[in-house]
Structure formats: structure tokens, C-alpha cells
Amino acid sequence: MRHSTKFYYVSYLLICFLFIAQFSYADGSKDLYPSGKTGRRAYLRAYTTPTPNWPFANDGTHFVYAKVGEVITLASSAQSTGGNSRIRLFAPSGTQVIDNTTDGQIANRTAELAGPRFFGQAAGGNRYLPIYHTVTTEGIYRVEFVARGTGDPGTSYNADANWTEANDAGIRAWDVSVINTTNDGFISGRTYVNVLNLTNGLTSPNTTGFEGILHILTKDGYTYRVNNNGNNGLYFTFLVNNNGFLNQSTQEPIYKSLNTTTGLSGQIHDPNTADNSKQITQKLFYALPANDLPTTGSGAVPGGNTWLKNAIVLPEVTDVKLVGVDGTVGQVSNRGGYIRFTAGTQGNVAILIESTESPVAFAPRTITGFATSGVNNVLWDGKDGTGTPMPAGNVPAKVTISLQGAEVHFPFFDMEYNSLGTIIELLDHNNLNNVVSDLVYWNDTGISPPTSGSSPSPINNSQLAPSNSTGISSNSNGHKWGVGGSGTGGLFGDNRSIDTWTFIKGANAEIVSTLVVKIADLKISEITPNKTAIVPGDNVTYTVKVKNDGPSNVEGAPFTFVIPTGFNPQSFTFSGNGCGTEALALSYDAATRTYSSRLDLPNGCEITYNVTVSVTNTTVAGNQQVTATILRPNDVTDPDATSNITPIVPPTDPYVECANNGLGVACNNILNNTDVVFTNIPSSPGMRLTKTGTYADSNGDGKVNVGDKINYTFKVENTGNVSLSDISISDPKVTVSGGPISLAPNAVDNTSFTAVYTLTQADVDKGGVYNLATATGKDPSNNPVTDESESGNAAGGTPGMPPVDPACPACTITALPSSPGMRLTKTGTYADSNGDGKVNVGDKIN
Structure with a gap:
């Protein structure tokens, strides 16, 4: 229905055009409306303020690829009519090279059909004089057509009729052509658009409509011919993309129409912006895309460069694996996992997870997502087709992946009438004269029933469960609605967002294995x-x-x-x-x-x-x-x-x-x-060292001799309230063996440390050995704790013990048993005092 801002329908592009002979001119409105064309003239709405009917508004933006030495020609019906009308051209660098308000007028229907003149060509044959630009830099140029005014263009014109250029935002005829380097022919299929903002006017929408034909070039190299076939949404938008309407959170396609035309932010990709890894705006051509288009081009396009004519890539899938969300191959939790696979090209995928047991262990689950060329991970939430978490255990299952290529979506916004259906045909890339497929799909469940005209039949024609459609020929039923309706309100597409799509399927890839589902409390x-x-x-x-x-x-x-x-x-x-x-x-x-x-x-x-x-x-x-x-x-x-x-x-x-x-x-x-x-009682570290020496008669002669030994033992006690560690003993007179040790409070050690001393003559003369040991350790705060030894022997000066050494009163004294003794031997020798050889009185005995 027409409101103050009227409805719009966004179609992923539509309709292409007749085959272009070598003598044909121009890429533009002439291709949509060749001589004798029936139906309405859908013409450009060229104004940058968006409305619900034209959400992706622009200044009639077109793009044209051209090579050095070629000539770009530009013209529109609004030129030289006053107001704001003008044509702008931007070089591949983004620099504006033309801003012309007077030249390049398409004055009437006769001139439109005749086309532009070659560069330098004299007037004749009703051809118009365009604006020329000789190309010095190869690349993609941007063209902007600006209308006389800004008001909504509501006048209706028949496709093959003349027109009157009004003071509004409409441009009734337009052209962007490329002349070859020898200036003797036009190169068709070089001009494309990302979105067409159009108007059929407001007259008799139920009896006639837009019948223009366009060609669509997909990123993966396929070509479609699309016939709008008389649909009429009055004010509407044409665009074609690869995903249709999106889930706002995941940005994945939902394969479904919406019961509204408002609040769509984030639910469809803006065709005036650059493509990203998931969202692709397919390109709309007035003629078949030129054979000499490169695979990519840089220029005055969103993002600075874009794809053009790629070689055909078949939608193939290999290396399928099921990987848990945390990275475990073949095992999942109730959080699910990722279906991992390698895709030969980007495109949407359908993934079927099903039980191979009889009876089945879980309901089959279908997941859709988007694949990029290379390795992909499509998230699965771990639930079956009924939304129930998978059962714990080892579950035999099969995962089947179908990759879709050449995917195109045609969403219509507030499109009242599509009475004859849209004809969408995939052309044979080996021979573009042949049609490979005309199948289309849709899912309109949840759309409110109309009060005027028909609803689509069937309501759900999706390739996804539960309908599992194999598609319907668009030549017989291209998603029809509004049949028998009248007026502009209450029709099936009124204030609705209706999607129609198609694609080709690659060969299925699958794995059959045991799915390990682990649940553990x-x-x-x-x-x-x-x-x-x-x-x-x-x-x-x-x-x-x-x-x-x-x-x-x-x-x-x-x-x-x-x-x-x-x-x-x-x-x-x-x-x-x-x-x-x-x-x-x-x-x-x-x-x-x-x-x-x-x-x-x-x-x-x-x-x-x-x-x-x-x-x-x-x-x-x-x-x-x-x-x-x-x-x-x-x-x-x-x-x-x-x-x-x-x-x-x-x-x-x-x-x-x-x-x-x-x-x-x-x-x-x-x-x-x-x-x-x-309980934090004060720390009171303490330690007691007791040293005991015992004499050992090394040779067993019962006497104390030099070389005999004294054996020392050491008793260490922790007398404090905290543990002690790293306890060792030193003694200036001996080398102490053993340790270090640790002791808990009140603990005692009397076996870890020993020492042996060898007696000297001074020790024997002194009657005892005097020495003092020191124990050192650490408390829990790493503070040192020390103690000098006490004696474990009898005290000095007591019976049997040497006296205390005043210089070391705490020394351990080891007594040495005393063994005094003496033997006298007397010898007498006679001496002949007078030498007479005889013993005489007076001789001596020495």
C-alpha cells in the first residue's frame, strides 16, 4: 500500500535483457526497454535520502570497467532540464573527473532507442550527443546520476512510450557505454550496478508492472537471467545478494521471509557498502557480462577493489570432521561442536546430523551456515532436531554436508503484486544461450494472510526441513502472489519482506562415525x-x-x-x-x-x-x-x-x-x-645442645696413650614453640658429621651428629680434653637460632675429673685416666785401683 513514504521491495536483482548484437549501443535503460517492450517503465530514483521504500538510497550510482584508450559515454534524461541535474564521473583513484550539468541529454524515447554517437561522429540517426571521457587509467569508474529535484517520482509511464522529465528525484532514461579503442564499436557488458532504486509510479499497479530483464553475475562466476515478469511494488528497490535475510546475531541466512518491513537493521547487507567474508552483493548487468572483464578490479568502488568475472568454481566439500567446541575431535558436550570441512568455494551450506541407529537415538538436525573458500567451522549447539540436547554416550551418527554455489536471493520489500512470478534462469557457463536451471525456493511461513489477492502456493518451498523441496520451475511458478487482488493494501506482500532464492548444489560430503557425547557431574x-x-x-x-x-x-x-x-x-x-x-x-x-x-x-x-x-x-x-x-x-x-x-x-x-x-x-x-x-601465640624459638665425650683405648693396653680416641655424641632439643630447620653443629676441635636436620617443637635428636677426636701428648699431660660445640638453625621466619653445648659428662673438679678451665667454664671435659709408675735398676762394677791385678783393700766398686 502507498503510505506517505510508500513501500519498497528489495529484489536481489532481476531481469536481464536481450542478446546484444555488435551494432547495439549503450548499457542502461535502453536494454531494459527495447523497442516494443510492454509493461511499465521502472525508472531511477536518484536521491541520497533513504526511505522505507528505498532503504539503500544513492545518486543513481553505476560502475563501469574500462581500459586505457577506450572512451566512456554518459547520458541521462535529466541533463539540461535545470534544477540539480548533473552527471558525475569518478576515476579509479576516487578523483572526480566529470561534473557536468548541461551535456549528455537523452531527450526522448526515439533518442534512447537510437543510442549515443561515437566520439566525433556527426549528428544523425536520432543518436544523442553524450558526455565523453577518454580513459587514461584502467580500472572501475563510478558514475552518479543526479536528478532535477528531490520529491518522490510518482508518475507512471509505459515502457515503450515517451516521457516528460519532471522536477523530482526521477531519471526516466540513462546510459553508460564504452567505445572501443578504434572508435567503431560499443563494448557491452562493462556496466553494472549494486542496487537499483526504482519507481513504477502509482497508476494501476494490479494491471501492469515492470517487465525488464537483467543479468546477474555471481562472485563464483555464474550468470543468471532474471525476468521481473510484470511485478509491481510502485516504489521499490532491486538488489541481489548471496544470503537474503540474516539472523541479526550470527549474520547467517535464515532462508525465510519476514512479516514486516521495519526494524531490518542488521538483517540484510547494505549493497552500497563493500562485501565482507560472508556478505556478497552480486552484480547486476544490463547486458551479458563482457568476456574481457578481469577477475578483480580496483577503482572507485566500496572498499577500493572488487571481484569481477571469476572462473567457475564448483561447490565441493572435503575433509569433514566433527570437533567439540573446546577442540576435541569426535567428542562433544551439550555446548555442541563445530562441523569442520574444507570448501572449494564460498557459499551457503546445509548440514544434516542424523542417527544411524534403529530406532533412531535422536531426531535429525539440519544446520545452515556460510562457508568461505578453505577450512570452515560451522557451529552446532549440540541439540537434535527437536531442540533436545544429545544423549550422553557413544552415539552412531552421520553428518552430511551440501555446499551451495551460484546462490542468489531476491528479497522484495512491500511488493504488492508478483502475480506472474519472477523468472530466474541459470545460464550454462559453456554456452550462455542455454538455460541450466530455472528452479526457485521460498519460505513464507509466519506471513499474515492477505485480505486481497492470493498467497503463494506452497507457503513453504524451502530446501530445508521440513519441506525439503527440490525447487519449483520459475517459468511455471516463480513465487506468485497477489493474483486477483486490487488496490494497494491488504495484499500478501504489503508491508512484508519476501525472499525468493536459488542455487546449485555440489556433491554431498559425509562422515559416518560414533559421536562421543560426554556429560559428567x-x-x-x-x-x-x-x-x-x-x-x-x-x-x-x-x-x-x-x-x-x-x-x-x-x-x-x-x-x-x-x-x-x-x-x-x-x-x-x-x-x-x-x-x-x-x-x-x-x-x-x-x-x-x-x-x-x-x-x-x-x-x-x-x-x-x-x-x-x-x-x-x-x-x-x-x-x-x-x-x-x-x-x-x-x-x-x-x-x-x-x-x-x-x-x-x-x-x-x-x-x-x-x-x-x-x-x-x-x-x-x-x-x-x-x-x-x-591462634597466633608469640614465637619463642629455642634450642639446647648437649655434647658428651667418651674416651676409647684404641690399642687396648689399659693406658692412655697418644693416638687414643675420644668419641663425641650430640643431643639436640627444640625447646621453643616453633619448628626449627637447617640445624647443623660446629666444633673448633673436631669435624662434626651429620645434618642438617629439622626439629618440631619439643622434638629431640641424639643420633644425627657425631665426631671423633685423636689425643695428643698435651692432652695426656693435662689429664683431659676440653672443647665446646655450637648448634645453629633457623626459625620459620628464617631468623637464626643458636646454642652453645652443655656438657654431658661429669663436671670439672669433681672426683675423677680434671679441674674446670676458667677460660671455658662450659666446655665439655673428657677425663683421661692417669697411669703413673717407676722402675729402679742398680749395677756395680769392680775397679783395680792400684793396678796390681789383685783385689786389695782400698780398691773401688763403682
């Missing part, structure tokens, strides 16, 4: 300390239990146990209880105070850790919190600990998985325990 079932009141120097042992409540087995589930500041690791044990194992053994990170491991937990299995820590005086007084966590592995659903946030990322943090579980309740994967209470 992991939990921390217990944290229990062996004591609840602690002071510095204590040890406390926590028993931590982890359980898998199934139903699936899991491998490599990350486990952590965090201890508070002031607790130091001592030891731990693991018990698999006959079912669980450590895929990665427990280890401790001092920087984060965290124990971590990875666990293999079969369904129903519970494992146990016993973790012992020591308590230091740096612990903060009060309740001590320890925390244990268990995290689902990649591509496993934990019913209460699987994040639903997007974008989807593998699980790395149990807090994120729990906080975003979508249940509104806490999970059982994280457990805190604060039962243990620390």
Missing part, C-alpha cells in the same frame, strides 16, 4: 582437617575427596587445592580407591599456594588426597580457608559447571564455569573449608 565431596585448633609449629592434615557422579567417564579433569598464607607444604598422599588415577601427578606452586593435578575419574569413582601442611607464625589469626576445585575437561558437560557465555572458549577456570552455568545456583565443583582456627 564432577564435585568436591569432602574437605576434612584432622584438627581444628592450631598454633605455630603445628602440622595439620586435610582429607580431600573428589567424585564423578557421571554418567560419563572423564579423563584429565583439572583439580586444585589452595592453602592460606602461613601454611607450608609438608607431604601428601593419593588414593584412587580402586577406580581413579592421576593423569598428571599432584604438584605444588609456591607462588599461588596451590596444589594441582589432573584426574581420570570413571563414572561413580571417588578419590582421596591427604595433604599435610605446617603452620608458621606468619599465619593470620582466625579461621583458615582452604579451597578445592574440580573442572570439567574439554568437551564434557558438567550439569552445574558449564559456562553459557559467548564467545565459546575452552574451560580454564572453575569459577567462570560455575558463575555462568545459567542455573542461578552454586555448583558443587568448588568447596571451601574454614574449620581450622589459628
Whole structure:
């Protein structure tokens, strides 16, 4: 119906034109309306302010590819008629090279049919004099046709009739042609548009309409011929793209019409903007695209460059895999996975996931998406065709992928009448005179029924389930509606957005395998300390239990146990209880105070850790919190600990998985325990060293001799209230063996340290050995703790002991038994005093 702004319909382009002979002129309105053409003249609305009828408004923008030495000709019916009328030309660099308000007028229908003159050609044959531009830079030029005024052009004209150029936004005739370098022929098929903003005027829309023919060139190299076949939306928009209407969130095609013409932002790609990796505006040509078009061209186009005439690419798919959203090949969670495959070209895909069991284990699911050339990942949400999550276990399944090529969509906005249907024909790329297919598809479910005229039949002609259509010939039923209707309101397309599409299918690619679906309720079932009141120097042992409540087995589930500041690791044990194992053994990170491991937990299995820590005086007084966590592995659903946030990322943090579980309740994967209470009594480190020496008669002669030994033993006691570590003993008289050791409060060690001393004569003369040892250690704060030895022998000066040495009253004295003794031997020798040889009185005995 016509409102103040009238309706529009966006058709993905339509209609092409007769075959162009070598003597033909011009690419433009003459191709739409050759001599004798019936129906209405749909003419340009050239004004940049968008309306609901013309949402993609522009100044009649056209693009033309030209080579150096060729000549571009430009003309329109609005030139030289006053107002704002003009023609602009922009070079490939984007620089404006023409802004002409007077030349290049197509004055009437006779001139339109005759076409432009060659460069320098004299007047004659009713040909008009265009604007000329000799090409010095190869590339794509942009042409803008500006109308006299800005008002909506509402006058209707028959296609083969003359016209009157009014002071509005309409341009009734237009032309962009290319003259060859020898100036003796026109090169057709070089001019294209991305969108045509058109008007049929407002007269008798139910009895006549637009019958123009256009050609569509797709990015993957295919050519369509489209006959508008008399449709009439009064004010309307023509465009052709590869996706039709889009899901606003995913930007994937929805393959469906919409029951509105408002609020469409993000639901269709703007043809005045550059293509992206998913959204492609197919190109509309008045003639068959020229054979000499390059594959790509740079120029005054959106984005600075664009595709042109590519070689045909068949829609083939290879290397199909099913990969979980977290990256596990062949395994998924209830978050689903990706269908991964390699596509030979870009295009939309249909993916069928179905059970191969009998009876079937799940309802078949069809997913549509967009593929780019190369490796693709199409997201599947893990649900079957009824929206039910896949059952846990090993599920035999088949995945079939069909890639669609040469895809074109023709959306109509507020198109009241399509009584004869739109004829859409795919041409044989080996011989463009032949038609390969005229099949079309649509899905109008959800569109309100009309009060005037007919609805399409069938309502759902989609290739997707549930209709699973193989298409309908557009020559017999090109998506008809409005038959028998009258007026401009209440018709099926009134205030609706109606999509018609077609494509070719490549060969199906499929995989048949066992789909592994894992669901496991992991939990921390217990944290229990062996004591609840602690002071510095204590040890406390926590028993931590982890359980898998199934139903699936899991491998490599990350486990952590965090201890508070002031607790130091001592030891731990693991018990698999006959079912669980450590895929990665427990280890401790001092920087984060965290124990971590990875666990293999079969369904129903519970494992146990016993973790012992020591308590230091740096612990903060009060309740001590320890925390244990268990995290689902990649591509496993934990019913209460699987994040639903997007974008989807593998699980790395149990807090994120729990906080975003979508249940509104806490999970059982994280457990805190604060039962243990620390009392911060003052630290009082202390140590006592007792040294005992024992004489050893090395040669067993019962006497103290030089070389005999003294054996020393050392008793070390922790007399303080904190643990001591790195305890060692030094003695200036001997080398002490053993240590270092650690001692808890009140602990005693009398076996770790020993020493041996060898006696000297000075020691024997002195009757004892005097010496002093020193014990050194560290408290929990790394402060030194020392003690000089006390004697374990009898005190000096007591019976049997040497006296105390005033210089070392604390020395350990080891007494040496005294063994005094003497022997006298007397010898007499006679001496003959007078030498007479005889013993005489007076001789001597010496």
C-alpha cells in the first residue's frame, strides 16, 4: 500500500535483457526497454535520502570497467532540464573527473532507442550527443546520476512510450557505454550496478508492472537471467545478494521471509557498502557480462577493489570432521561442536546430523551456515532436531554436508503484486544461450494472510526441513502472489519482506562415525582437617575427596587445592580407591599456594588426597580457608559447571564455569573449608645442645696413650614453640658429621651428629680434653637460632675429673685416666785401683 513514504521491495536483482548484437549501443535503460517492450517503465530514483521504500538510497550510482584508450559515454534524461541535474564521473583513484550539468541529454524515447554517437561522429540517426571521457587509467569508474529535484517520482509511464522529465528525484532514461579503442564499436557488458532504486509510479499497479530483464553475475562466476515478469511494488528497490535475510546475531541466512518491513537493521547487507567474508552483493548487468572483464578490479568502488568475472568454481566439500567446541575431535558436550570441512568455494551450506541407529537415538538436525573458500567451522549447539540436547554416550551418527554455489536471493520489500512470478534462469557457463536451471525456493511461513489477492502456493518451498523441496520451475511458478487482488493494501506482500532464492548444489560430503557425547557431574565431596585448633609449629592434615557422579567417564579433569598464607607444604598422599588415577601427578606452586593435578575419574569413582601442611607464625589469626576445585575437561558437560557465555572458549577456570552455568545456583565443583582456627601465640624459638665425650683405648693396653680416641655424641632439643630447620653443629676441635636436620617443637635428636677426636701428648699431660660445640638453625621466619653445648659428662673438679678451665667454664671435659709408675735398676762394677791385678783393700766398686 502507498503510505506517505510508500513501500519498497528489495529484489536481489532481476531481469536481464536481450542478446546484444555488435551494432547495439549503450548499457542502461535502453536494454531494459527495447523497442516494443510492454509493461511499465521502472525508472531511477536518484536521491541520497533513504526511505522505507528505498532503504539503500544513492545518486543513481553505476560502475563501469574500462581500459586505457577506450572512451566512456554518459547520458541521462535529466541533463539540461535545470534544477540539480548533473552527471558525475569518478576515476579509479576516487578523483572526480566529470561534473557536468548541461551535456549528455537523452531527450526522448526515439533518442534512447537510437543510442549515443561515437566520439566525433556527426549528428544523425536520432543518436544523442553524450558526455565523453577518454580513459587514461584502467580500472572501475563510478558514475552518479543526479536528478532535477528531490520529491518522490510518482508518475507512471509505459515502457515503450515517451516521457516528460519532471522536477523530482526521477531519471526516466540513462546510459553508460564504452567505445572501443578504434572508435567503431560499443563494448557491452562493462556496466553494472549494486542496487537499483526504482519507481513504477502509482497508476494501476494490479494491471501492469515492470517487465525488464537483467543479468546477474555471481562472485563464483555464474550468470543468471532474471525476468521481473510484470511485478509491481510502485516504489521499490532491486538488489541481489548471496544470503537474503540474516539472523541479526550470527549474520547467517535464515532462508525465510519476514512479516514486516521495519526494524531490518542488521538483517540484510547494505549493497552500497563493500562485501565482507560472508556478505556478497552480486552484480547486476544490463547486458551479458563482457568476456574481457578481469577477475578483480580496483577503482572507485566500496572498499577500493572488487571481484569481477571469476572462473567457475564448483561447490565441493572435503575433509569433514566433527570437533567439540573446546577442540576435541569426535567428542562433544551439550555446548555442541563445530562441523569442520574444507570448501572449494564460498557459499551457503546445509548440514544434516542424523542417527544411524534403529530406532533412531535422536531426531535429525539440519544446520545452515556460510562457508568461505578453505577450512570452515560451522557451529552446532549440540541439540537434535527437536531442540533436545544429545544423549550422553557413544552415539552412531552421520553428518552430511551440501555446499551451495551460484546462490542468489531476491528479497522484495512491500511488493504488492508478483502475480506472474519472477523468472530466474541459470545460464550454462559453456554456452550462455542455454538455460541450466530455472528452479526457485521460498519460505513464507509466519506471513499474515492477505485480505486481497492470493498467497503463494506452497507457503513453504524451502530446501530445508521440513519441506525439503527440490525447487519449483520459475517459468511455471516463480513465487506468485497477489493474483486477483486490487488496490494497494491488504495484499500478501504489503508491508512484508519476501525472499525468493536459488542455487546449485555440489556433491554431498559425509562422515559416518560414533559421536562421543560426554556429560559428567564432577564435585568436591569432602574437605576434612584432622584438627581444628592450631598454633605455630603445628602440622595439620586435610582429607580431600573428589567424585564423578557421571554418567560419563572423564579423563584429565583439572583439580586444585589452595592453602592460606602461613601454611607450608609438608607431604601428601593419593588414593584412587580402586577406580581413579592421576593423569598428571599432584604438584605444588609456591607462588599461588596451590596444589594441582589432573584426574581420570570413571563414572561413580571417588578419590582421596591427604595433604599435610605446617603452620608458621606468619599465619593470620582466625579461621583458615582452604579451597578445592574440580573442572570439567574439554568437551564434557558438567550439569552445574558449564559456562553459557559467548564467545565459546575452552574451560580454564572453575569459577567462570560455575558463575555462568545459567542455573542461578552454586555448583558443587568448588568447596571451601574454614574449620581450622589459628591462634597466633608469640614465637619463642629455642634450642639446647648437649655434647658428651667418651674416651676409647684404641690399642687396648689399659693406658692412655697418644693416638687414643675420644668419641663425641650430640643431643639436640627444640625447646621453643616453633619448628626449627637447617640445624647443623660446629666444633673448633673436631669435624662434626651429620645434618642438617629439622626439629618440631619439643622434638629431640641424639643420633644425627657425631665426631671423633685423636689425643695428643698435651692432652695426656693435662689429664683431659676440653672443647665446646655450637648448634645453629633457623626459625620459620628464617631468623637464626643458636646454642652453645652443655656438657654431658661429669663436671670439672669433681672426683675423677680434671679441674674446670676458667677460660671455658662450659666446655665439655673428657677425663683421661692417669697411669703413673717407676722402675729402679742398680749395677756395680769392680775397679783395680792400684793396678796390681789383685783385689786389695782400698780398691773401688763403682
